[in-house]
Amino acid sequence: MDKSKVHLQKLSVYANKKTIATQLRSLKQSVQRHSVKQLDIYSRGNVAADGKTGCGICLLLPSFTGLRSLNMLKESLSRKEGYEYRIMPHLLRRAPLLEHLVVCFVNISRVTEKSLAMPQHPFKFLELSHFYCDSAKQLREFSPQ
Incomplete structure (x- = not known):
């Protein structure tokens, strides 16, 4: 594709x-x-910042210099499989131009309750869905007001 000068606007990666x-x-x-x-x-599987897949995703993002939209989805899911909420600051640092973020199946069970705030980032659209929490307090943090 590089030789034929085709320029992709959207890419899906497994x-x-x-x-x-x-x-x-x-x-x-x-x-x-x-x-x-x-x-x-x-x-x-479970995706954390320090896991092989999580590290790979974090390393993948800086390669896309014009990235504006990121959708992170799961192929299959069990209770312990999801995107660890603590990966968010790592993702946002590596994709500073990101305007649109969708993360389905967010696992916040391994995050301390004092670090649940979303890092400051100029989003036009942000969707975090399907939470797995260990406590009612964690669930309230992410419930619509």
């Missing part, structure tokens, strides 16, 4: 701990990463 290293290498070599405005990431 993030898997077995393939994320290869995906990172390929994307860093492609000029397509500069034209992508929307990135949809599908993953399986």
